[in-house]
Amino acid sequence: MNAVSDMLSTPEKSKAILLGASEKTCTNCGAAFVGFLTPLCDACTEKEQAKLIATTRSSLRFDKTFPPRAIRDTQTMRGPALAKAKEILPLIRKPGQGAILVVLGDRWTGKTVMATWWAGMLGYGRYVKAFDLFAELRRTYHENSKTKEHEVLAKYRDSNFLVIDEAQDRKESEWEQTILTNLIDKRYDALRPTVIIANLKLDAIDACLGASIISRCKRTGGGIVECTWPPYSG
Ligand SMILES: Nc1ncnc2c1ncn2[C@@H]1O[C@H](COP(=O)(O)OP(=O)(O)OP(=O)(O)O)[C@@H](O)[C@H]1O
Numbered sequence: 001m002n003a004v005s006d007m008l009s010t011p012e013k014s015k016a017i018l019l020g021a022s023e024k025t026c027t028n029c030g031a032a033f034v035g036f037l038t039p040l041c042d043a044c045t046e047k048e049q050a051k052l053i054a055t056t057r058s059s060l061r062f063d064k065t066f067p068p069r070a071i072r073d074t075q076t077m078r079g080p081a082l083a084k085a086k087e088i089l090p091l092i093r094k095p096g097q098g099a100i101l102v103v104l105g106d107r108w109t110g111k112t113v114m115a116t117w118w119a120g121m122l123g124y125g126r127y128v129k130a131f132d133l134f135a136e137l138r139r140t141y142h143e144n145s146k147t148k149e150h151e152v153l154a155k156y157r158d159s160n161f162l163v164i165d166e167a168q169d170r171k172e173s174e175w176e177q178t179i180l181t182n183l184i185d186k187r188y189d190a191l192r193p194t195v196i197i198a199n200l201k202l203d204a205i206d207a208c209l210g211a212s213i214i215s216r217c218k219r220t221g222g223g224i225v226e227c228t229w230p231p232y233s234g
């Protein structure tokens, strides 16, 4: 794969630089590229990534918000969920892509473990269940709450990688929809990758997440990932 700078047209490059990227020299191969946090060009990043996948998984680092059960299960991943996770990783970690992905599937197809593995490969990220996100926000409305609504929102808006799990588990009120749409919109603007997981069928996803989120998801190259393989039996 080419360096980001090779793939971007001049206006796109200027835009990426405006958004905080800078022109860099790859510390490994010396190629010029435009990137955000990484010192490596896309090609070297991919090589590094492949090496990392091949070597021990115990080198993965996880944010404390990820479920210990899912962290444990990343060590024994195999089969179609592992293959899909590997296929999608480059999209999630590509600088300047800000992929928004919706992962759908039945119970026990390994969705949470996949998202946890991505965070481990990135070495950062935040995990929240949709229900808990809204509960955390609602708590800030109590008059003696020390935390403000905007502080909670900022935490999820600014995370470099965010996983919202169990997205079907909501009251689907207008308030929740507005919050979720706005959060995804801000992350889309900031080119921060986001994964939304739902235990839903494809035909139910528009109604659950709303047209705005789905269109952003398609526009960022993320799209909808359906986990159609049989569930892993425990
Ligand atoms: N790639 C995998 N290889 C082998 N086993 C797996 C894999 N992914 C998940 N599992 C097993 O399946 C169980 C369920 O995985 P996970 O919790 O990720 O499913 P899920 O799709 O998120 O389910 P739910 O919709 O109920 O949240 C794990 O505890 C683990 O035992």
Ligand SMILES: [Mg+2]
Pocket: 111, 112, 113, 165
């Ligand atoms: Mg799950």
Ligand SMILES: [Zn+2]
Pocket: 026, 027, 028, 029, 030, 031, 040, 041, 042, 043, 044, 045
């Ligand atoms: Zn390089």
